[in-house]
Amino acid sequence: MIITVTLNTAIDKTLEVPNFRIGRRHRSVDQTTMPGGKGVNVARAIKRLGRPVIATGFAGGATGTRIVEALTAESVLTDFVRIGEESRTNTSVLDPTTGIQTEINERGPAVSEREMELFRDKLLYLAQGADICVFAGSLPRAVETDVYAGLIRELRKRGVTTVVDTDGEPLRHAVRAEPDVVSPNVIEAEELVGHEFNDDEDRMLAVAEIVEQGAGEAIMTVPDGCFAKVKTDNGSPQLYRVRVEQQEARAAVGSGDAFLAGYVAARYTGGTPEECLRFGVACGAESTQHFGAGVIDPHNVERLLGAVEATPVSLPAEVS
């Protein structure tokens, strides 16, 4: 079983607004609402890929009920801790004339110590039947920024592979807890490493640096694929640049979540590191053709897979 953890679940509301201009009044021509938060999106995509997954985390108030009911309607298994405060709604505006999507994410509810304790108990219970656990997304209010780090350490003791996609302080703490895989996007990685990246060598050095900081493997997603430092089957480290020809995106929000879902799904079924990266990149690219984060068509993923190239890369001995 794969577990996804979403501590800051959301209803993602996307308004389609042609010729969107800041400071003007608009009427949307279409709108969609879906349960979201990064871990929820990863769970949706893993379910579509046919691997066993359960989504956990916090769900609060009427929005929380809506999140759970909508996931149930998608046949995604859930086991959330119900909390006193209301789960958030994240609003984004998609301008179909430019393809640009502007996101406004709410901070989310405050979670009490008691609720956090209940969650820890639930996660450790679920972990008994789990191979992989994905921690993804921002933290709700009143939660310590080292929460992922503590949970990673607990799950490692129980032999569960841990995967993290978050940002800022929670990511910094999580990396020090030595998770098996960390998968930031470029902005998250620049923040973690402490400088901007100007070229592909900088990007390669960045994934190597994130491994130096504590991650077992680091995968940085970019619009046309990823940069990765992973362990080969014999355990030795290898850098990869994985690329797919960039397609015109209908909606790119959530492609990192689809990447992670594909990577984890392939890893769950014993794919080689290169196969997992290529499958993840195919899933991320395919997801840009659909509205809704984590929405993918597995048949198109298989078609795209042939166009994904993974190139092993060498860097000077001191960093590779």
Ligand SMILES: O=P(O)(O)OC[C@@]1(O)O[C@H](CO)[C@@H](O)[C@@H]1O
């Ligand atoms: O605030 P977080 O949890 O970091 O990100 C939340 C979010 O923007 O990310 C997803 C797309 O990746 C959306 O479903 C969701 O609204």
